[in-house]
Amino acid sequence: MPGLGLRLECPRGPPRQARAAYDHGMHLLVVEDEDSIAEPLVEGLRDEGFEVTRVATGQEAIDAPPADLVLLDVRLPDIDGFAVCRELRARSGVPIIMVTAKGEEIDRVVGLELGADDYVVKPFGLRELVARIRAVTRRTSERPESRHTLVAGPVEVDVPARRATIGGRELKLTLKEFDLLALLASQPGVVIERERILREVWNTTWYGSSKTVDVHVAALRKKLGDPTLIETVRGVGLRLRV
Numbered sequence: 518m519p520g521l522g523l524r525l526e527c528p529r530g531p532p533r534q535a536r537a538a539y540d541h542g543m544h545l546l547v548v549e550d551e552d553s554i555a556e557p558l559v560e561g562l563r564d565e566g567f568e569v570t571r572v573a574t575g576q577e578a579i580d581a582p583p584a585d586l587v588l589l590d591v592r593l594p595d596i597d598g599f600a601v602c603r604e605l606r607a608r609s610g611v612p613i614i615m616v617t618a619k620g621e622e623i624d625r626v627v628g629l630e631l632g633a634d635d636y637v638v639k640p641f642g643l644r645e646l647v648a649r650i651r652a653v654t655r656r657t658s659e660r661p662e663s664r665h666t667l668v669a670g671p672v673e674v675d676v677p678a679r680r681a682t683i684g685g686r687e688l689k690l691t692l693k694e695f696d697l698l699a700l701l702a703s704q705p706g707v708v709i710e711r712e713r714i715l716r717e718v719w720n721t722t723w724y725g726s727s728k729t730v731d732v733h734v735a736a737l738r739k740k741l742g743d744p745t746l747i748e749t750v751r752g753v754g755l756r757l758r759v
Contacts, residue, residue, distance in 0.1 A: 543654070544568045546584035548575070548601065549616070550594050554639075561643045567650075575601040584611065586650060589633075591617040591624060599631055606632030606692055610679070612653045616641075629719060632692045656717075669705030670759040672746070674698060683741055693718060694737050697730075701747065701757035710754040730755075 549555040550573040575596030591598035615628040615636040667674040681688045696718045738744040748756045
């Protein structure tokens, strides 16, 4: 589909050698079925110093070896990108940037709710994409997921395995409920501001209503079995009681 892919450009900034050193060894999985888009994109990313594997279908993306970041097109010939995102997120915390040909909010919200870390809308520039890759990589490296088991009173969160228990009982959590609990458990007893919760759990590029936080908190309190464990500090944020 002409005009829906990459805007080729000459980025201003560090020389090619410096950019390559900055991103040396980072492995990207590009999931894109359109050759006319994928080929210049892969070439441009390799010029920027990334290692790139390209696949053309959702199933190939699911079966691919682990990567450091996934660039995932929403429209694929077999499985849509949302389903692929859900499957990848269920098994790991790999950073995912969704790619869509639409600018509609619903696509963005669905992707973010399924666990994507960011999105770009076609057509996009290589310079913008590389900046987003670097920003997402910095942000995800600071998540609680970079640690192992978080303990806050009766709550234990095994972040790499994405398992949470309370008093030894395993909790059946959605993706966002788990991310929210992990963030609160990373600093038990400390008030986490709503702005930070939206930024780290729901992505910095989405400025949606914070009411979604309240909905997830209500569900999480019910699953914990003790609504007093998560305290609301009015006008500020939330705290996991210890």
